Structure formats: C-alpha cells, structure tokens
Amino acid sequence: MIMVGMETRFLAIGELTATPPVAVVIDVMRAFTTAAWAFARGAERIVLAGSLDEALGLKDRHPHWVALKDGAPAPGFDAVNSPGRIRGTDLAGRTVVQKTTAGTVGALAVRDAGLVLCASFVVAEATARALHGRPEVTFVVTGEDGRAEEDLACAEYIAHRAAGDSPDPAPYLRRAAGSAAAADLLQYVRKGVHEDDVELCLELDRFPFAMAAAPEDGLMVLRPYGEPAGSGRS
Ligand SMILES: O=C(O)[C@H](CS(=O)(=O)O)OP(=O)(O)O
Numbered sequence: 001m002i003m004v005g006m007e008t009r010f011l012a013i014g015e016l017t018a019t020p021p022v023a024v025v026i027d028v029m030r031a032f033t034t035a036a037w038a039f040a041r042g043a044e045r046i047v048l049a050g051s052l053d054e055a056l057g058l059k060d061r062h063p064h065w066v067a068l069k070d071g072a073p074a075p076g077f078d079a080v081n082s083p084g085r086i087r088g089t090d091l092a093g094r095t096v097v098q099k100t101t102a103g104t105v106g107a108l109a110v111r112d113a114g115l116v117l118c119a120s121f122v123v124a125e126a127t128a129r130a131l132h133g134r135p136e137v138t139f140v141v142t143g144e145d146g147r148a149e150e151d152l153a154c155a156e157y158i159a160h161r162a163a164g165d166s167p168d169p170a171p172y173l174r175r176a177a178g179s180a181a182a183a184d185l186l187q188y189v190r191k192g193v194h195e196d197d198v199e200l201c202l203e204l205d206r207f208p209f210a211m212a213a214a215p216e217d218g219l220m221v222l223r224p225y226g227e228p229a230g231s232g233r234s
C-alpha cells in the first residue's frame with residue numbers, strides 16, 4: 001500500500017525476508033496491550049525473551065525480575081499475558097521478561113531493524129506520531145500467520161494516522177471486537193484471561209507513549225518511546 005509520502009507493507013512473521021528499516025510489530029490481543037499496561041504500572045523495561053527457557057534462565061539469574069508468559073499461570077513465572085491482570089500489579093521500577101506466542105516472536109524477528117515499534121490500539125496515536133516522515137514502514141501482523149483481524153485492523157488504522165489521515169476509528173475497533181481472538185478470550189478458550197481483557201485491548205489511545213524495542217547487552221529490550229514530557233505513566 002502506498003500512502004502520501006509513505007510506503008507501507010503488511011507482512012506476517014513468516015513473510016519477512018529482509019530486515020526493514022522501520023518495523024511496527026502489532027499484537028493487540030494481548031502482548032502489546034499487556035506491555036503498555038506494564039509500563040503504565042511503572043515497569044522500567046521489558047525484556048522480550050526468545051523462548052520459555054530463556055525467560056526462566058533470566059528469572060533465575062535475576063530473581064527480582066518479573067517473568068511473564070502467555071497461557072495459564074506456570075511454575076517459575078510471576079505473571080501472565082493479561083492486561084486485566086497486569087493492571088492490578090505494581091511494577092514500579094521493575095524489569096519484566098515477556099514471552100508470548102506471537103507478539104514477542106514478531107519483535108525478535110525484526111530485531112535488526114533501524115527502529116522497532118511494538119504496538120496495539122492502546123498506543124496507536126503515539127505510534128503513528130513516531131512514524132511521521134518515515135518513507136517506508138513495515139507492519140508485522142503477528143497473529144494467525146498475518147491474518148488476525150484485530151492486528152490487521154490496528155495496523156491499517158495506525159498506517160492511516162501515520163500518513164496524516166483521520167479515519168473514523170470505529171470500524172477498525174469493530175473488526176477487532178469481532179475477531180477470533182476476541183471470541184476466544186471472551187469464551188475463556190485462551191488461558192490466563194481476565195474478564196476485562198478484550199475491553200482493555202480495544203481502548204484506543206489509552207496511553208500517551210509508543211513502545212520501541214532495541215538490542216541492549218544481547219537482549220531485546222522494550223521501553224516507552226516518544227512520551228510527551230510530564231505525561232506520567234502510573
Ligand atoms: O496471550 C495471548 O493472547 C496469545 C496467546 S495464544 O496465541 O492464544 O496462544 O499470545 P500473544 O503473543 O499475545 O498473541
């Protein structure tokens with residue numbers, strides 16, 4: 001898709017063949033909604049782990065870090081990939097380790113890109129703002145081999161906002177609300193679910209910051225990015 005002054009691609013993780021200059025990794029339900037809530041609750045940084053063993057190894061070496069995975073609560077992990085559950089957790093100053101099925105895998109797949117933003121609806125506007133003026137943006141649609149309707153809808157909405165359009169967000173949010181992921185969460189097919197998860201994943205621009213991941217000391221580390229001064233996160 002070519003928008004005014006911006007070439008955009010929408011790719012599944014498996015379709016990535018080259019390292020893009022700018023990547024926006026989308027996971028609405030639930031990795032990057034959960035991550036945004038972790039920052040809102042005070043987390044300093046989120047280490048994106050490549051495997052459950054890596055996450056557990058990091059936790060072992062850093063017992064004060066908070067290890068989080070998707071699915072049901074599991075031995076060795078402190079938290080699950082649920083915005084509704086993370087919302088009630090004080091993470092002030094903490095390092096979180098996150099490992100999920102789709103979102104964290106997508107971010108690690110573009111770890112060498114010049115800029116890696118991780119996004120969902122709750123940080124849509126801040127993400128679009130961070131993309132202004134970028135000539136080429138690759139959206140990594142992490143869910144369901146690139147076909148997850150909630151991730152596609154969010155990617156397309158952010159792409160329009162980044163290009164300077166002002167689309168009505170309602171149809172995009174409706175698509176996400178009607179997605180298979182939303183149905184699975186509402187019916188507790190997925191594990192580690194809080195009853196408010198879907199609603200929290202559909203809150204447009206809940207937070208003023210974007211989130212950028214970059215390599216640090218051999219780890220892929222996610223941090224708030226481009227937050228307006230003095231906006232406060234907790
Ligand atoms: O926690 C989630 O909702 C999913 C888990 S799964 O795809 O349903 O197994 O992980 P995410 O990486 O946040 O899409």
Ligand SMILES: [Mg+2]
Pocket residue numbers: 027028029030031102103142143181
């Ligand atoms: Mg997902």
